[in-house]
Amino acid sequence: MTKSHITSGFAAAMMAVAAAALPSAPALADIQFFTGPGSVQPDENVLLNKGTTGTTVFGDTNQSGLSVTFEGLEDLTLPAAGQARIEAVDGGFQWLNFHMTDPLLAFGEVEFNIDASADGSGTITFFDQFGNDFANNVTLSGSGQNFFGARGINGQLISRVLIETGVDMADVQQVRLGPISAIPEAHVWLMMIAGFGLVGWQLRRRPSLASAIG
Structure with missing residues (x-):
């Protein structure tokens, strides 16, 4: 069997392994959590002064x-005046979920x-983009x-944020996010994982090949 056949066979095997692993996140991926203003500085503000309700x-x-969706368990409103914010029509809410309206988009911060x-x-x-949750x-x-x-670090993207509180929130404001990027399709992740595996396999083969030649 030629070297090219061995390599292509190994790549195919790695693709199969990667396919079985999806939708798990890369081993080193993570989402870091911060408290306090300015701990992260996303590059886009979310404009909310629309006067809409629902x-x-x-x-x-x-x-x-780009559009950002905010979902509640009760009617929410985006006041047309003042600080950009999400409020409940009845004055208080304890549940809010938000994400990019386009399901193929996510953000890094x-x-x-x-x-x-x-x-x-x-x-x-x-x-994250794989559906893993970080509470x-x-x-x-x-x-x-x-x-x-x-x-998000090590290639991780944030696809959705869920806020649940034990006391009423008067509002959620000063929402910032970014950079916004497309969520890689499954075949892209397969190729990336297979590529990493192939590189590692070839590096491991070098010492054995050198000793065989010597």
Whole structure:
């Protein structure tokens, strides 16, 4: 069997292994969680001053003009005046989910400020492009300043953010995210994983080949 046949056969085997592994995230991938303003600095603001109401409302990124979806378990509103924010029609809400409207888009960083009506606690969960979840228990202050953020590392993207609180949120404001990028399709991840495996296999073969020649 020639070297090219061995290599192509190994690549095919690696593709099969990679296919079986999907949709698991790369081994080193992760989402880092931050508290406090400015811990991450995403490059786009989400514009929310639309005066719209519903269980699903939409904002737009200020640079790329891409749509962001905000979903609640009750009617939400985007006040047309004042600070760009998401509120509940009845004045308080405890559940908010947001993501890029285009399901093929995600972002590398996100930051937002929760205005809690009282001291309390909650859970903020970030989902990556593979559907893996990264949940974080948080303490909320009734002062109105509860900045949280996240950053994907090692190729990780953030596809969705879920906020659940034990006290009412008066609003969620100052939502920033970016850079926005396309989620790689499955075959792209397959090729990347297979490529990494092939490189590693060839590096491991070098010492044995050298000793055989010697």
